[in-house]
Amino acid sequence: MACSQNSKTRNTGSTEEPTWSELQTDLLQLILKKLSSFEIIIFRSICTSWNSAAESYKLSQTPWLINPTEGQELDADFFNLEENNVQTIKNVFESFPKHTSRWGSSHGWLVILYKEATLHLFNPITGASIELPEIEDIPDTTKGFYWWHIYTARVFFEEPPSGKNVNYLVVIGIRHPARLSFCKQGHISWTDLDGVSDYDYHIDMVFHNDQLFTLDHEGSVEVWDFRVPYPIMKTHHLRAYSICNWNGPKRYAWLVVSTSGEILRVKSATYNDQRFLISKLNLAAEKWENVDRLGDQVLFLAPKQAMALSARDCPGCEENSIYYTFPGKPQVVRVYSLNGNKVVEKSYNFHRKKTTAPLWIVPDPR
Structure with a gap:
């Protein structure tokens, strides 16, 4: 996208081409403070100088869900969890x-x-x-x-x-x-x-x-x-970890590196069963150890992935929780709280192609 646009000056009425790329950094910083994470990413794509001005501006680490747009696989819908809305970017996969x-x-x-x-x-x-x-x-x-x-x-x-x-x-x-x-x-x-x-x-x-x-x-x-x-x-x-004789299908399991560097295993009985078991790997003892709390962490699960982030870096997300979306829940992100081991009422509805598994991404414009 170009950094210029034709306009008419007040003094002469002549047509000039203002150089948007030469806007002062202080002014660009004021603009950035008013923008959402999605808008900042678009801002960085305008031109080199705007990208440089935004480099020092720390983006939220709150993940987005990416999924092809219904009926058009070259486009992509980005569900922004922090702002609870969907943005479509054309021709992402062209x-x-x-x-x-x-x-x-x-x-x-x-x-x-x-x-x-x-x-x-x-x-x-x-x-x-x-x-x-x-x-x-x-x-x-x-x-x-x-x-x-x-x-x-x-x-x-x-x-x-x-x-x-x-x-x-x-x-x-x-x-x-x-x-x-x-x-x-x-x-x-x-x-x-x-x-x-x-x-x-x-x-x-x-x-x-x-x-x-x-x-x-x-x-x-x-x-x-x-x-x-x-x-x-x-x-x-390792001996399979179980509790109350509950052993869900092994295929509903994820590995994730915690924010403190521990290897965690997350298990769910089925995609529709809203219960999770978390354990951490103890290689020295050759066993999985039960984890009752995630502390400041937030886990994000999708059919093909899992990630752990600090709640302090994810505005709008609750610590000690799991945010998940499965094929059985095609248009919902639900929140499982380890405070009471239950699904909280908060959920996020979004439109996506039901036949395609979504992925969490932390947008990185570098």
């Missing part, structure tokens, strides 16, 4: 084919997968895109490999990405036979992780302190150490 799968997210970046089994990293706010190595480069993968062979994909960053500094790790789970493969910034091909059995199915994974933690379908935790050139795996067979 550089990708229709019918893509979206996984993620981390620091505002998604993993985009489409039918030809082609993978990209994509920031829907800035439009930045990184093409990942060809999927056929994965060992033992033959031609004719398609997107449905991938059951999960995650992107992790060792530090928040900025400009051209995007130091990423991407891990994908592949069916038939089961395997986990990864690539990092600068890699030209995928590398299989050793130790995955042909029947392993990984429900979720997180990356912390240069270690990849996965939760498999049997409840075991596998840890790969990326501090060495070839990641080494160690399996921890």
